[in-house]
Amino acid sequence: MAKDQHNPARYTITAALPYTNGPIHIGHLAGVYVPADIYARYLRLTGNDVAFICGSDEHGVAISMKAKKEGVTPKEIIDKYDGIIRKSFEEFGITFNNYSRTSRDIHHKTTSDFFKKLYEQGDFIEKTTEQLYDSEAKQFLADRFVVGTCPKCGHEEAYGDQCENCGSTLNATDLINPKSTISNAVPTLKETKHWFLPLDRHEDFLKEWILESHKSDWKPNVYGQCKSWIDDGLKPRAVTRDLDWGIPVPVEGGEGKVLYVWFDAPIGYISSTKEWAEREGKDWEPYWKSEDTKMVHFIGKDNIVFHCIIFPAILKAHGGYILPDNVPANEFLNLEGNKLSTSKNWAVWLHEYLQEFPDMQDVLRYTLTANAPETKDNDFTWKDFQARNNNELVAIFGNFINRVVVLTNKYYEGVIPNPSEFSKVGDFGYAKKIPDNYIKFPRTLPFSGSWPKINEFSTFGQQVPSR
RNA sequence: GGCGAGGUAGCUCAGCUGGUUAGAGCGUCGGAUUCAUAAUCCGGAGGUCGGGGGAUCGUGCCCCCCUCUCGCUACCA
Numbered sequence: 001m002a003k004d005q006h007n008p009a010r011y012t013i014t015a016a017l018p019y020t021n022g023p024i025h026i027g028h029l030a031g032v033y034v035p036a037d038i039y040a041r042y043l044r045l046t047g048n049d050v051a052f053i054c055g056s057d058e059h060g061v062a063i064s065m066k067a068k069k070e071g072v073t074p075k076e077i078i079d080k081y082d083g084i085i086r087k088s089f090e091e092f093g094i095t096f097n098n099y100s101r102t103s104r105d106i107h108h109k110t111t112s113d114f115f116k117k118l119y120e121q122g123d124f125i126e127k128t129t130e131q132l133y134d135s136e137a138k139q140f141l142a143d144r145f146v147v148g149t150c151p152k153c154g155h156e157e158a159y160g161d162q163c164e165n166c167g168s169t170l171n172a173t174d175l176i177n178p179k180s181t182i183s184n185a186v187p188t189l190k191e192t193k194h195w196f197l198p199l200d201r202h203e204d205f206l207k208e209w210i211l212e213s214h215k216s217d218w219k220p221n222v223y224g225q226c227k228s229w230i231d232d233g234l235k236p237r238a239v240t241r242d243l244d245w246g247i248p249v250p251v252e253g254g255e256g257k258v259l260y261v262w263f264d265a266p267i268g269y270i271s272s273t274k275e276w277a278e279r280e281g282k283d284w285e286p287y288w289k290s291e292d293t294k295m296v297h298f299i300g301k302d303n304i305v306f307h308c309i310i311f312p313a314i315l316k317a318h319g320g321y322i323l324p325d326n327v328p329a330n331e332f333l334n335l336e337g338n339k340l341s342t343s344k345n346w347a348v349w350l351h352e353y354l355q356e357f358p359d360m361q362d363v364l365r366y367t368l369t370a371n372a373p374e375t376k377d378n379d380f381t382w383k384d385f386q387a388r389n390n391n392e393l394v395a396i397f398g399n400f401i402n403r404v405v406v407l408t409n410k411y412y413e414g415v416i417p418n419p420s421e422f423s424k425v426g427d428f429g430y431a432k433k434i435p436d437n438y439i440k441f442p443r444t445l446p447f448s449g450s451w452p453k454i455n456e457f458s459t460f461g462q463q464v465p466s467r
Numbered sequence: 468g469g470c471g472a473g474g475u476a477g478c479u480c481a482g483c484u485g486g487u488u489a490g491a492g493c494g495u496c497g498g499a500u501u502c503a504u505a506a507u508c509c510g511g512a513g514g515u516c517g518g519g520g521g522a523u524c525g526u527g528c529c530c531c532c533c534u535c536u537c538g539c540u541a542c543c544a
C-alpha cells in the first residue's frame with residue numbers, strides 16, 4: 001500500500017525507554033514523555049489508530065555496576081526503579097498503550113531472534129580486540145569505570161573517558177596510576193571477541209533516506225547530527241559486551257557475553273508492541289511492517305545516533321520493517337541554571353513532585369510544555385513554575401473559563417445560547433482561524449509556537465462579551 | 468581537539484528562499500472597567516538580533532574569525 005504522509009492508517013509512537021538506574025525527572029518529561037503524550041492524545045482525539053509504546057530499559061553495564069556497588073542484585077535495582085517509574089507515569093497521566101520491561105521473556109526472545117536472523121544472514125563481523133580487564137573482579141571494564149591521574153592536568157580522579165577537571169577527552173590507557181573503580185585493581189589488557197554491526201555497509205541507504213528524503217522535515221539538530229556521522233564515514237559498531245547482565249549472545253562463541261544494551265533497547269519498542277497487541281487481541285505487525293503506518297520516535301538529543309543510524313540499520317538489515325518518519329529529538333532542561341543529574345541528585349523527581357503537589361499534574365504539564373526545550377536547552381525555575389500557574393493557567397485561562405460559566409448561568413440560565421447570535425458581534429476573523437491554530441498544530445513536529453495561543457485565545461474570549 | 472545544534476526584548480520563544488519602523492506570550496509601566504479586582508480589557512516603554520570583520524543597493528538571515536552553552540566524538544546510556 002502506498003504511503004500517504006497526510007493520512008496514515010495508523011501511528012506507532014515510541015518514547016525513549018527510561019533507563020532503570022534512577023527515577024524519572026522533569027527533564028525526561030519535558031523532552032520526551034510530555035510531547036509524546038500530547039502527540040498521542042491529539043491523534044486519538046482526532047480518530048486515529050495509535051500505539052503509544054514505552055517500557056523500562058533494564059540492561060547494561062551501568063545497572064550491573066550500580067548493583068555491585070550497592071551490594072544487591074541487578075534484578076533488585078531494576079525492580080525498584082521500574083516500580084517507581086511505572087507508578088509515577090501512571091499517576092502523572094502519560095497515556096502509554098503499553099509500558100513493558102526489557103527484562104521480560106517476550107523481549108529476550110524478540111531480541112534474540114533478531115540477533116540470530118542477522119547473524120545467519122551474515123550481517124555481523126567478528127573481531128577480537130584487547131580490552132581493559134579487572135582480574136580481581138574478573139570483569140572487563142568500560143573506560144568510565146577506570147580512574148587515575150589525568151595526563152594533561154594532573155587531576156587525580158580523572159575518569160577513563162574524560163577528565164572532569166580539565167574537560168579533555170581521554171583514553172583509559174592514557175591514565176597515570178589507573179585503577180578499577182570496582183576493585184581498585186590495576187587493569188590489564190586482555191583479548192576478547194565481539195560481534196560488530198558494519199554500519200558502513202548501510203551507508204548508501206542511510207545517505208539517501210536521511211540526507212535526501214528527510215532534509216527538510218527533520219529537526220536541524222537531528223539532521224545535522226546524522227549528517228555529521230554519515231559524512232565522517234560510518235564504522236562497524238560492537239553490538240555485544242563482556243558482561244553477565246543482559247540478553248545472552250545466542251550464537252556459538254557467545255558464552256559469557258551479552259548483547260549491547262543499545263542493540264536490545266530499541267527492539268524493546270517492538271516487544272512492547274507485541275505485548276500490547278497480545279493483550280488487546282490485535283495484530284502487532286502492521287504497526288511495524290506496514291507502509292501505511294507512520295512511526296515517530298520521541299527521544300532526547302543524546303540518543304540521536306541510536307534512533308537515526310543504528311536502529312534503522314538493524315531494521316533494514318533484518319528486512320520487512322518500516323523506518324521512522326520522524327525522530328523529534330529534544331534538547332535538555334536545566335534546573336535553576338544547572339544541568340540535571342541523576343548521580344548528583346540534582347533534579348525534580350516525578351514521584352516526589354506527585355507527592356508534594358497532589359492533583360497538580362496539569363500545572364507541571366503546562367509549564368513543561370510552555371517551556372519545552374525544542375530548539376535549545378531551557379531552564380526550569382520554581383519562580384517560572386509559579387508565575388505560569390498563577391498568571392497564565394489561573395488568572396488568564398482559568399478566569400476565562402470561570403467567566404464563561406458565570407455568564408452562561410447568569411444570562412442564559414445555564415444553557416449555552418444559539419451560536420447564531422454571534423453574528424451580531426462584528427469581526428470574528430480570529431475565531432475563524434481557531435481550527436487552524438488549535439486543531440492542526442500537533443500534526444506537524446515540533447510543536448513550537450503553539451503554546452502562547454492558549455493565552456491569545458483566552459484574551460479573545462474575554463473581549464467578546466464587551467462587543 | 469574534531470563535528471553538530473544553539474546564543475533575538477527582564478523571562479520563554481517566533482522570525483519563510485536576505486528587502487518597508489525586528490514579532491508573540493508572560494512580566495513591567497500607565498489608563499479603563501465590573502459578570503471574574505489575589506482578576507479582566509486597552510495602551511505605552513523595553514532589543515546596536517553573542518562579539519568583530521567582509522561580500523551586497525540592502526542581512527537577525529550569506530562568507531570568515533572569535534566567544535559562551537549543550538550534545539556527539541567512548542565498550543555510559
